[in-house]
Amino acid sequence: MGDRDYNLFLYQLNNKELEAFEFLYRFYYKILVLYSLQFVDQEDVANDLVQEVLISLWEQELSFDSFSAVKGFLYNSVRNRSLNHLKHLKVENRYIQLKSHDNNEQEDIWKEIEEQEIYRQVFAAIEELPPRCKKVFEMHLQGKKNSEIASLLNLSIETVKTQKKRAMRHLRKRMGSLFVLMVAFDILP
Numbered sequence: 001m002g003d004r005d006y007n008l009f010l011y012q013l014n015n016k017e018l019e020a021f022e023f024l025y026r027f028y029y030k031i032l033v034l035y036s037l038q039f040v041d042q043e044d045v046a047n048d049l050v051q052e053v054l055i056s057l058w059e060q061e062l063s064f065d066s067f068s069a070v071k072g073f074l075y076n077s078v079r080n081r082s083l084n085h086l087k088h089l090k091v092e093n094r095y096i097q098l099k100s101h102d103n104n105e106q107e108d109i110w111k112e113i114e115e116q117e118i119y120r121q122v123f124a125a126i127e128e129l130p131p132r133c134k135k136v137f138e139m140h141l142q143g144k145k146n147s148e149i150a151s152l153l154n155l156s157i158e159t160v161k162t163q164k165k166r167a168m169r170h171l172r173k174r175m176g177s178l179f180v181l182m183v184a185f186d187i188l189p
Helices: 003-014 017-039 043-059 067-098 103-127 131-143 146-153 157-175 177-184
Strands: none
Touching: 003 017, 003 043, 017 131, 043 067, 043 103, 067 103, 067 177, 103 146, 131 146, 131 157, 146 157
């Protein structure tokens, strides 16, 4: 693909034109499934995860400035969805173990399952953020101060604050009443 073709593709993708998504499906679907299989070991699950990524790309308001950014988004999204799937399986396996434990142990396991599910939902909601907003918020979750984030990402402090507010609004909207519990129990800084 030449520079002109890349520019046309990016224009079509950023404008939600079907040709761009057909191109992604034709040239990346199988390779993304193979990539997902490195994590999940089940072809039907890998197919579902890749389809979810492509659908989320279609549904989200994203804008890409380079072809490598598109590829990075696809591979990161497939990896994250694959890992989230494995985490979810772990939770399901814990639930099965729950049936075989006594009541005291059951309460502890339930608490752990609930906590893991909350974290899974938080990280799934964070994955939906636009790339720059997501990066700022992840750095915030790592405990970095606004000035540090601004310096590392070459942004103004006001932009960092705006991106953090945008992320919190998204989490509040996506998580509903669970968001209040996360703030109350200091799950979010």
